[in-house]
Amino acid sequence: MKYGLLVAGLGLMLGVTSCLDGGDNSTTVSYYEIVKKDALTGTYTSQMGYKVAPLNPQDLEDLPWASDYIQLYYSYDYGQDMSGGEIDANVYGYSLIREGQWLPQSPAEGDANAPISDVVLDSDNKPYDFFYKQDDIFLPIELFVRKEVDTNDLEQREAEMAQHEFALYYDADKDFSENGMTLYLRHKMLNVEEDDEFTQLSGGWWHFNIIDAMARYQEKYSKRPDKITISFEQNTKDVSYADNLVLEGKAELDYQKIVEFNEALSGSKGISKLLRGKR
Incomplete structure (x- = not known):
């Protein structure tokens, strides 16, 4: 089983369909990465330094967290104002991580x-x-x-x-x-x-x-x-x-x-x- 297939098997996809890549003329793109949870703010910090602020935080509530880290699948509009170091994103899937x-x-x-x-x-x-x-x-x-x-x-x-x-x-x-x-x-x-x-x-x-x-x-x-x-x-x-x-x-x-x-x-x-x- 290759990595991509394993990721697909581990990731729980959420019922968010409007967040996917909008095509060649869209400024909306999809991405996945491992991020670190900030319990105080409800955001997730990328290793690149910016924070991901889910527009659908309810979908990540009450998860059986076993680590401060999680792999998020999300989409965002890169035309938005990012000057504050934070992006608004639709989370459409995740993979839990254990320690x-x-x-x-x-x-x-x-x-x-x-x-x-x-x-x-x-x-x-x-x-x-x-x-x-x-x-x-x-x-x-x-x-x-x-x-x-x-x-x-x-x-x-x-x-x-x-x-x-x-x-x-x-x-x-x-x-x-x-x-x-x-x-x-x-x-x-x-x-x-x-x-x-x-x-x-x-x-x-x-x-x-x-x-x-x-x-x-x-x-x-x-x-x-x-x-x-x-x-x-x-x-x-x-x-x-x-x-x-x-x-x-x-x-x-x-x-x-x-x-x-x-x-x-x-x-x-x-x-x-x-x-x-x-x-």
Whole structure:
């Protein structure tokens, strides 16, 4: 499953139809990105610095929030006044994000109890789709869930995802090199009953703050890494550790593009220019 298909499967589309791209002669465009929620103002801050103010905030009320971050699908009119650093937007979909852990050590045998199907960092996508600034990484993870879960039901899906924990491990002495760093992703399933059957393929977003790993890397090499490799236990058939099914999966990000993207943002002249350049 490619990243675009996974995103389509994770995103809950709202009943807003007037917000879509208005065509070649319209100033209305559609976009999706990971943003950070501001609980006080009800707005969402982009990593580009501007705030997204939903015109339909009621559609985002009472969500089962598990993180301060969310991926929003929205449209906006780039002919509007953006001088205040805020845009009015119609939100027509979202993907919820869960929080992962990090540990500054190599993973041990008891740190996981199930492999995963994939980490979908499709090379056709821009690396900053998976980052918020430079120290917060977001991983779209394919995994098997209990067969009875209705993944189209938000409450059931989020209850199931709460039973899956993820952590990133690293040993700075072993896993860092001049060219990049390797982070080891491990998966734990919680409250597993003997008769549970994990036969349904699904997925979700997990957020990891890797500021400590970045600090250690910069201590060693006086720069940020060129690339980040995510290593994980992969089984595309089920959740077992059968020897002939489990492989070491790897997903790689060109982190230098993240650095360049943030440098470009710091030198940008105004929100209007940024927004006109969005896809």
